[in-house]
Amino acid sequence: MNPVQLVFLVFLIVPFIEIYLLLQIGGIVGVFPTILLVVSTAIIGASLLRHQGLATLLRFQGNLQRGEIPAYEMVEGPILLVGGALLLTPGFFTDVIGFACLIPAARRKIAQYLIEKHLIQAGVVPGQQRPKAEPGVIEGEYIKRG
Secondary structure (H helix, E strand, O other): OOHHHHHHHHHHHHHHHHHHHHHHHHHHHOHHHHHHHHHHHHHHHHHHHHHHHHHHHHHHHHHHHOOOOOHHHHHHHHHHHHHHHHHHOOOHHHHHHHHHHHOHHHHHHHHHHHHHHHHOOOOOOOOOOOOOOOOOOOOOOOOOOO
């Protein structure tokens, strides 16, 4: 299944799941408590997004100051944005996914998965030999004197 079909399927299925959950929970606890739950998850999510976003930004800046590459922080930023957007979307299914994106341990696992499975394609893994040079290329080092 190509990515366009997958996105279309997600946009088709998620609203049905949200409506089903809203109706089920509304039937159990009532209309006003359900509305209160949806609004409170948005407020809590916005607060958590602000806190986690600032913490990630501080880690990002700290890594840059130490001369390290902030790889996890660069991947965690978009995950935070997706989580915040999902929490602002009314519904319980998107709230669960949004909170998973904002919880540091879960977000770290998601970032690790994305880095290892999708972002590192042809890089050199530490501990392995460098890839062979192209034919006709002579590798070496030089020292400029004078």
